[in-house]
Amino acid sequence: MKSRSTLLLCAALLLTYSHLSAQILPETTTDYLNIYKIPGHDKSYQTLLQAGAKVINFTADTSFACIWIPPNYSTQAVKRVMVCMHGTKGAAYDEMKDELAYAQANNYAMVGVQWWIQGATPSADGTYLDEAKIYRLIDTALKHVKAKYSADLSRVGYVGFSRGSAASYLIMFYDRFYKTNYFALSISASGGIPVPPNPPKPPLGDVLQKRYGITPFLGASFFFYCGMKDEEWGTTMCNQIAYADSIVRANGGQTVRRISDPEGKHGGYRLNPGYQASAVQWFLDLTSTPTPPALVQPADKAVNQPLFTTVQWTTNATASLYDLHISGDPGFFTTVSRDSLISASVTSKRIGEIFPGTTLYWRVRSKNNIGASAWSEGRSFTAQRMTGVTDDKNRSAKDKGLRVSPNPASENISVQFTLSKPERVTLKFYNVLGQEVASLLDAETDAGEHTLQVSTQHLECQTLFLRLQTNSGRSSQMVTVMR
Numbered sequence: 043m044k045s046r047s048t049l050l051l052c053a054a055l056l057l058t059y060s061h062l063s064a065q066i067l068p069e070t071t072t073d074y075l076n077i078y079k080i081p082g083h084d085k086s087y088q089t090l091l092q093a094g095a096k097v098i099n100f101t102a103d104t105s106f107a108c109i110w111i112p113p114n115y116s117t118q119a120v121k122r123v124m125v126c127m128h129g130t131k132g133a134a135y136d137e138m139k140d141e142l143a144y145a146q147a148n149n150y151a152m153v154g155v156q157w158w159i160q161g162a163t164p165s166a167d168g169t170y171l172d173e174a175k176i177y178r179l180i181d182t183a184l185k186h187v188k189a190k191y192s193a194d195l196s197r198v199g200y201v202g203f204s205r206g207s208a209a210s211y212l213i214m215f216y217d218r219f220y221k222t223n224y225f226a227l228s229i230s231a232s233g234g235i236p237v238p239p240n241p242p243k244p245p246l247g248d249v250l251q252k253r254y255g256i257t258p259f260l261g262a263s264f265f266f267y268c269g270m271k272d273e274e275w276g277t278t279m280c281n282q283i284a285y286a287d288s289i290v291r292a293n294g295g296q297t298v299r300r301i302s303d304p305e306g307k308h309g310g311y312r313l314n315p316g317y318q319a320s321a322v323q324w325f326l327d328l329t330s331t332p333t334p335p336a337l338v339q340p341a342d343k344a345v346n347q348p349l350f351t352t353v354q355w356t357t358n359a360t361a362s363l364y365d366l367h368i369s370g371d372p373g374f375f376t377t378v379s380r381d382s383l384i385s386a387s388v389t390s391k392r393i394g395e396i397f398p399g400t401t402l403y404w405r406v407r408s409k410n411n412i413g414a415s416a417w418s419e420g421r422s423f424t425a426q427r428m429t430g431v432t433d434d435k436n437r438s439a440k441d442k443g444l445r446v447s448p449n450p451a452s453e454n455i456s457v458q459f460t461l462s463k464p465e466r467v468t469l470k471f472y473n474v475l476g477q478e479v480a481s482l483l484d485a486e487t488d489a490g491e492h493t494l495q496v497s498t499q500h501l502e503c504q505t506l507f508l509r510l511q512t513n514s515g516r517s518s519q520m521v522t523v524m525r
Contacts, residue, residue, distance in 0.1 A: 066190045067182075069096040073106040077133045077156060086135035093142060095135075098186060100179060104159050105171065107183040108134040110145065110152040111191050122150035122197040122329050123187060125180055125225075127213075129204025129233070131158055131168065137203055140312045144322050151193055153183045157209075170205070173212035174245075180213070184224060196411040197329035198224040201321070204274075204308065207233025211286065214262045214295075215249050223261065226328040226362065226411045227298070229321045231267040231311035232274075234282025235289055250289060257294025260385060261362050263328055264290050264297050265321045269306025279308070296362065296387035298324045324359070332360040332408035332415040335389070342421040349425055349476070350394035353404050355418065361386045361408035367417070368393060369403045370474055370505035374420065378402060378474050378504065382409070395476035396425040397507050397518075402474060443517040444510050450522040457482070457494040457508065464488050465512040471521070472507045479506060498523050 071091060072078055078087040078097075095110040115121060124145060126137035134154035145152050157176050161168035171179075187193040202210045207230040217225050235250075236242050242250065249258050268283035280302050287297050301317055303310045311317050338354040340347055353366070363386055368379040379393065386408075396402065401424040408415040445458040457469070469483035482496055501523045510517045 065186070067098050067186045069098055069109075071097060073097050073108075073134075073156065074099045074101060075104070075106065075156070075160070077106075077160070078135065080133070080160070083133035083135055086133060086139035089139045089142065090135055093146075095138070098183060100182070103171075103175065103179060105156045105179055106134065107156070107179065107186075108138055108152075108154045109183065109187060110138060110142070111187070112146065112149045112151060114149065115151060115191055118149055120197065120329075121192060121194045122148075122199070122325075123184065123193050123195070124150055124152050124199045124201060124325070125184070126152055126154045127176075127200065127202040127206030127209060128154070128158070129202075129206050132203075132206070133158075137201065137206065140203075141201060144318060148322060148326065150199075150325075151187060151191065153180070153187060155179045155183060173209050174216065176209060177213055177216040180224075181222065195224055197226065198411075199227045199229065199325040199329070200225045201229040201231070202233065203231050203311070204233050207231050208235075209233075210264075211235060211289075212246050212249070214264075215246075215254075215258050218258060218260065218262055219254060223411055225262070227263045227265060227321075227325050229265045229267075229311075229325070230283075230286065232269065232272055232279055232283075232308050234266075234268065234279060234284075235286040237281055237285045250293070252293070257383075257385070259290050259293040259295030260383060262290070262295040263324075263362050263386065264295060265324055266297060266300040267303065267306075267311040267317055267321075268301070269303045269308060269310040271306060272308045272310070274308040291385075291387050294385050296385055298328075298359075327359040328362060328410055329412065330360055331412050332410050333358060334407050334415045334418040335361065335364065337404075337406065337418050337421055340421070340423040342419075342423075344423040346426045347396075347423045348394070349396050349398065350392055351396060351423060351425065352390050352392045353406075354390040355406045357389055358386075358408045360410055360415070362411070363409040364388070365407045365409055365414060366391055367405050370400075372403050372420065372422065374403060374405065376504045393475070397472055397474045397476050398425055399427040400425050400474045400505075400507075444508060444519040446508060446519050446521055449519075450524045451498045452524060453497065453499050455496050455498055455521070457496055458491065459510055459517070460491045461487060461489045461512070463514075465514065468509075468511045469494070470509055470511075471501070472509060474505055474507070482508075 098107045128137045134156040138152050138154040157171040159169045210228045210230045266283050268280040272279040335355040335358040364384040365382040370376045403422045405417045405420045407417045467487040470481045471479040506521045508519045
């Protein structure tokens with residue numbers, strides 16, 4: 043068995059080849075493997091041929107692709123593509139034929155790749171191309187559709203049935219791993235991931251063991267279908283789909299919807315127009331310009347919030363990722379915290395430990411393959427103050443606490459404090475999340491007034507807190523670093 047590194051290296055080389063060979067390819071009306079003549083597949087082929095489909099033969103790879111382009115595609119402002127992958131002993135034509143009505147109604151192109159090669163006899167199972175090669179052929183076909191028909195390859199979906207659904211997980215992984223990011227959505231119908239104690243074999247097994255990163259599906263979105271009466275292969279498919287759902291979420295992706303059809307069998311997804319319409323609508327949403335989510339909590343200008351505060355926003359149908367910006371000022375000119383790669387399955391984040399009494403400003407935007415939305419409204423909240431923390435105005439004249447000048451600071455500051463008795467003193471900068479930024483002093487210190495000259499040139503522009511800690515108490519002073 044090939045090692046995982048060998049498999050991914052082969053995939054990388056195959057993908058590199060496809061990038062080099064990206065060009066307009068010859069189109070014809072028949073596949074050289076004569077799949078279009080096989081009874082059953084021939085009907086799907088004839089339906090597509092009459093609708094204007096074409097064939098691209100990949101003779102060097104024992105494969106071909108079928109493409110269908112809407113008649114008015116050239117005049118469309120948005121040019122989407124759906125990649126359709128067949129199941130066991132299927133043909134590129136079959137899944138495309140079942141998608142045709144929706145493609146016609148919504149004006150998106152279709153691409154189907156033949157990844158089953160017929161055996162020596164009709165009864166033989168034949169062979170299947172591995173997912174790395176499938177992805178390379180998809181890449182080549184998509185680049186042809188872009189070169190000839192100006193398709194927008196940031197607006198691509200994947201629909202796979204049965205074995206094509208089982209292949210979707212590695213296909214989506216390769217799409218993220220190589221940062222091509224074609225697929226806004228995978229519609230995975232009746233093909234899941236084997237449930238332990240029979241986990242998937244490499245390379246998918248290696249991916250799920252996080253050997254290629256902790257979030258290999260980050261930015262990927264899945265729509266799942268399974269029938270509760272689907273035992274086509276001696277397995278309860280809804281168990282495998284439920285497991286796939288959990289795997290996707292645990293590895294950074296999002297599940298936009300999972301349907302467990304009580305009466306459904308193996309082909310149930312295509313038998314219910316409502317299921318297909320729902321999946322297509324998700325495809326359209328995720329390939330549209332993203333819109334900002336709405337903020338939920340805390341309420342704007344909320345006060346006395348916990349030092350560990352959770353911010354929450356609404357789910358957004360156009361998002362595959364969220365971008366959360368926490369700032370120390372209402373104009374968001376400074377950044378306290380920024381997470382631009384939050385999975386769309388997550389709509390909240392815990393912020394903290396926030397420095398007591400701090401006011402923070404936050405906003406969120408949606409992201410997908412098209413780009414980023416405008417920011418949501420900006421909100422603020424103020425963290426509760428801690429008892430026992432003294433300010434300059436509450437201290438006696440004998441113990442004057444901290445004085446910082448100039449403030450705001452640019453390059454250097456003067457820090458002064460007075461001790462009424464000898465004590466061990468620590469003097470440290472913290473950011474508004476309570477994280478230590480710099481230590482200025484940690485020593486036994488005599489009574490009296492003390493002055494330190496401190497350079498702030500190595501500090502980022504932000505709001506900081508300078509904390510003086512002694513055995514008898516502590517004092518804090520807000521310091522703004524600006525350039």
